[in-house]
Amino acid sequence: MTLPLAGRWIAVTRPPEQATKLTAAIEAAGGAVISFPLLDIQALPDLSGFDQAITPLAQFDWVIFISSNAVQHGMPLLQLAGIPPSLKFAAIGPTTAASLQAFGITQVLTPQDRFDSESLLALEPLQVMQGQRVLIVRGVGGREVLAETLKQRGAEVVFGECYRRVNPQSSTQVLAQAYDEGKLQGIVVTSSEALRFLLDLAQDAAWLQATPLFVNHARIAEQASTAGLTVYCSGVSGDSAMLNLLQGQLS
Structure with missing residues (x-):
């Protein structure tokens, strides 16, 4: 029996520590993985700005984490500051919520279908925000739609930025050579920033x-299409959905 991804070489652009499950799934389906991380998550060398933003933590009604990286880098700092029992937690998706559970936070507002700012903003508890103070824990930069929409609904919003994303690659020679050798049938990209880094490098x-x-x-997908690339979109997060997409298009 031929495995569905036999003979297929797929580049995975996630940080290696975040790609282990997908890599294993691709290999179990017969595929070969080229690890080509386009994002490296680094703690900020100076966290005084974060400490200043969150002090005192009791001023906030909500804290929203936009990624599991935000949880890993931000939660230890919040715990040091002392988390008040009245503070409510929200997460952009189930992976981020699961990361919060590892810190003992079990009540987390999380969207159920799509996992992005728009889906979180559609949830009922975030509709009326007049007089609410919200801390958004994230990396340096990022989309502003979450903060801007909450402000429009009456909230005061503060960013707690505790890490940064950098591109660890200096060229795409590895991928170009793999393509020339017939060993590149697809590239997995699960971050808008990673795609921007890829486009900047490859032109x-x-x-x-x-x-x-x-x-x-x-x-x-829209970003890739605008750049004139061929793109397939699973429409949902998760390794199983990505594996199904790969098998559906490359088998």
Whole structure:
């Protein structure tokens, strides 16, 4: 019996520590993985700005985490500051909520279908925010739609930025060579920022134009399509959905 991804080489652009399950699933399906991380998560060397933003923590009604990285870097700092029992927690998706559970936070507002700012903002508890103070824990930069919408609903919003995203790659030679050798049938991209880094490095390279991208969110798919690339979108997060997408298109 031939495995569904036999003979398929797939580049995975997640940080290695976040790609272990997907890598194992691709290999179990017969595929080969090229690890090409386009994001590296680094703690900020100076966290005085974060400490200043969250002090005192009791001023906030809500704290929203936009990623599991935000939880891993931010929660130890919040615990040091002393988390008041009245503080309510929200997360952008189930992976982030699961990371919070590891810190003992079990009551977390989380969207159930799509996992992005818009889906979180659609939830009933965040509709009327007049007089509410919200702390958004995130990396440096990022989308502003969450904060702007909460402000429009009457909330005061403070950013707690506790890490940064950098591109660890200096060139795409590894991917270009793999393509020339017939060993690049797809590239998995699950971050808008990672796609921007890829486009900046590869420019309009012929190998990138000829290699399909596999993404998990419509926003990333639109970004790739605008750049003229072939893109397939699972529409949902999760390794199983990505594996199904890969098998559906590459089998």
